Amino acid sequence: MPELPEIHALVDDLGSRLVGRTVGRIDVLSFAALKTFDPPTSALGGKTITAVARHGKYLDIEIGELHLIMHLARAGWIRWRAEAPLPQKRPTAGALAARVVLDDGSGFDVTEAGSKKSLALSIVHDPAEVAGIARLGPDPLHPGFTEKRFAQILAASGRAQIKGVLRNQSVIAGIGNAYSDEILHTARMSPFKPAAMTEDEVSELFSALQSTLRGAIERSAGLAASELKREKKTAMQVHGRTGEECPVCGDVVRQVIFADSTLQYCPSCQTGGKVLADRVLSRLLK
Template identity: 75%
Template sequence: MPELPEVHALVTDLGARLTGRRVDRLDMVSFAALKTFDPPVSAVNGGIIRGVTRHGKFLDLVVEDLHVILHLARAGWIRWRNEAPTPAGKPGRTALAARLVLDDGSGFDITEAGTKKSLAVYLVRDPAEVPGIARLGPDPLAPDFTETVFLDILKSAGRSQIKGVLRNQSLIAGIGNAYSDEILHTARMSPFKPAAMSDEDASRLFEALQFTLADAIARADGLAASELKKEKKSGLQVHGRTGEPCPVCGDMVRQVIYTDSTFQYCPTCQTGGKPLADRVLSRLLK
């Protein structure tokens, strides 16, 4: 799933390509992906793109006074085209969900891999009309996201496991499964540590959060959308690296499997050398 650093890079890439350009049309190929009906999709036809921004993991294309909001979900992506599009391809595991065409025929396709489709497209007058945006917590890259703000979030979360707190979009916007793994590894902290922790631990976690996101954004800076997935994978230390040696201590990276997701960690760096039980209903290490 694209998370804050990748969406940030997509904003930069698409902003440079799209700002000031005129939309010819927005085609919805998967009508299930379109989550709004008023205004109609045709309302952006002929409009000038005023800019591209983001709200957490949501992309926002500003077309005149309207907002085309994209949430790429688990397996969605943006594929830029320099030339006029050909007809939609054959059905497959990577399906075309929508297509934006500029007045010169260039533009981008919005695709989604796999059989579980959760990509979403919204056309709204105000981004706050999108439920997922309306309930977003603060952006960890914003200047006003201070250590004090972070400490208050942790205290309010109480005994909730810190892994889930970092991923909760209503508490902190933009961090998902991959970067929460990376942040906790950098902080040398168990994924199941309670959020209400000491000020010293909270400060260490805040520094890890800031460093991890800033480093990922710096690595992705200037890359085209087509390069971002490869760059993200190459920069991860523990996420998606089960069975590989930890780059810090050399211990084997392990994983915990949930019903619909997995996460990775280093026992030596994060849990005092003790493996976490790999089953959903276990009493897990705090």
């Protein structure tokens, strides 16, 4: 799933390609992906793209007075096209969900792999009209997101497990499954540690959060959309590396499987050598 660093890089890449260009048309091929009906997609034709921005994990393309908002969900992505597309033989064929065609025929495709479709497109006058954006917590890269503010968030979360707190978009915007694993590994904290913690622990976790996200953004700077997935995967220390050696201590990276996701961690670095039970209601093995 694209998270804050990848969306940040997509904003830079698409912004350099799109701002100042005119939209020819937008074709929606997966009608379930379009979550709004007014304004219609035809309202974007002939309008100039003025900005590309993000809100957490949401991509925001400002077109005239309207906003095309995209949430790429688990398996969505953006693929740039330098030339005019060939006609689609079947409206819902393959992974193609939507197509933005500029006035010269170039543009980009919005795709979603797999059978579970959760990609979302919205056309609105104000990004806050999208419920997911309206509910977003503070952006961890905003100057106002200080260590003091972070400490307040953790204290308010009480006994909630820190992994879930970091992933909760209403609490902190933009961090998903992968980067929460990486942040906790850098901070040497168990994913099941309660969010309410000591000042020293808050400071360590805040530093890990900032260094992990900003490091990912630095590595992605200047990369095209087609290169971002590979960069994210190769840079991971523990996420997606079950059974491999931890690059810090050499222990075996373990995982816990939940109903709809998995987490990865290093026992030596994060849980005092204890292995977390790999079942839905995980507990430390006795």
